[in-house]
Amino acid sequence: MEPLFTSEQLAEIHAYHQPHYVRAAVDPLVQLGLAVLLMAVLVRPVYRGACATAAALERRFGLLRTAPVSRAFFSAMDRLWGEPGWGAAILFALFIDLATQLLYAPANVWFYYVLEHRYGMSNFTPVTFAWVWFKGTLVAALALTALVVGMYGLARRVRRWWLVLGVPVALLMLVAAAVDPYRARLYYDQTPLPEGPLRERITALMRKADISFSDVVVEKTSVTSKRVQAYFAGQGPTRTIVLNDVIVKELSEDEVLAAVAHEAGHVHEARWPGRIASSLALVALLFFIDQLLRLAARRGWWGVQRVGDIRTLPLVSFLVFLLMNLGAPVAGALSREREREADRYGLRLTGDREAFRRMLVKAARVNKMDPEPPRWLVLKGMSHPPIGERLATLDTP
Structure with missing residues (x-):
């Protein structure tokens, strides 16, 4: 049987993937270090900068609060937040996000532009790369703004905010896949x-x-x-x-x-148990966040005196980081099993083992898949079984 890759192709694939493996090993430590830096050093000065910027904008554009068209927006935002001050909170969150983006920018440009071009995997031009990056950053900024106003605004005004927010969002998650095509x-x-x-x-x-x-x-x-x-x-x-x-x-x-x-094969998966579990997990996560916000208010961390203070955002992000990294091996194992079952289903559906093998081989060659990635990387949370394993299973009568 024809080998999956020639020795030259395999050498190129290993050279292409090696930096990614190094990053996968180092990145959790970088994120941990960044979280510690934010919480230990940067929260107070960034918050002061956000408040000063919000005050400057208020002085410059304060007339918008009384203008006929815009005053309804400001009034609605004040009600959602419970009082004025939401501008500083949003700016604090955006400043933290911007600092993180700038920290990762050199690595992201090198990995997703330079390295991809070096090994012939990208058609990005500098302009299209910048445009896609800008759109992604804009969408993330809008999502972050919604998080700040929604979660922190509710936490400031409603004692059981985690239920008020969690239940409708959990229900939306059950049908969110319907908007994927758009x-x-x-x-x-x-x-x-x-x-x-x-x-x-x-x-x-x-x-x-x-x-x-x-x-x-x-x-x-x-x-x-x-x-x-x-x-x-x-x-x-x-x-x-x-x-x-x-x-x-x-x-x-x-x-x-x-x-x-x-x-x-994925369409025929029993998805509702997973979706229900994810929705319940979201509500549980919001409950833990609520407890964390209350603990920060009791202890007075970073000058926090009430639940819903935006200065706790790096702490919330750190909690999410820990939970995601702890859950990744389990989520990855479940995902790999779903991929194996989808292979089995697809093969039964077509009845064409040879076409299925050719599809996997061509996909592996075009996408430069490592047939045998490091085992630690697989266990860390890879979503698909290694292509070598998939082919070996396929070739077993």
Whole structure:
């Protein structure tokens, strides 16, 4: 049987992945150090800077509070926050986020632009890279602002805020996947897959799998990346089969069908138990955050005197960091098992073992997958089994 990679290809793959492995090992320590630096040194001066900036903006643009169009917005924000002062809180959160972004910027540029270009994995130009980065930063800033106003605003005014916020958000999480097809369009253009044999075969395969869908689209990711990709977005009436333009170009129809069949396996997963567990975990997390906010107020950390003081944000971030790192090995193990089952389902659906193997081999070559990544990295929380393991399982009668 033809080897997965030649020795030259394997050497290049190892050289490409080695920096990523180093970063995976070092990054938790960097995040831990940054959290300690923020909480031990930077909270007070950054908070003073946020208050001073908010006061300066108030003096400069304070007339907006009484202007006919904007005063309703300011009044609503004051009610949500419980009093004036939400501007300083938002600025504090954004300043902390900006400091983190600037700290990581050199590494992110090197990993996601320089290294990707060095090994032929990226089609980014400096302009498109900056634009995608800007859009991601803007979306993150908006999400952070919503978090500050929503979570901290409620915590300042409602004793059991974690229930008031947690229950509706948990319910939204149960149906959030329905908006996935629209969220992806923030970053890439999508067009319907043209009529023809491939669309007809995908439609027939989904009929065999008893999976309804609204459309098959081609996502134009080649403007930034040379990787192949296929996934299902949405659920129920919004479910969409997404093929990126690279997979349509690089794989044969049989191989694309194998990829779609694998993704169809995820549709048939028992997702509701996981979604319910995630929703309950969110409510539990908000409860623990509430206890942390109350502890900070009792102890007077950073000058905090009440629940809902924005100066506790780095402490909350540190708690989330710890929980995510502790839970990553378990989440990764569960994810890898779901991927194995999706492989088994896809193979049963197509009945074409050879096409399935070719699909995995081509995906591994185009995406430069390491067939045998370090075991510690797998156990740390990899979402997919190593490609070498997947092929070995596939080749077992």
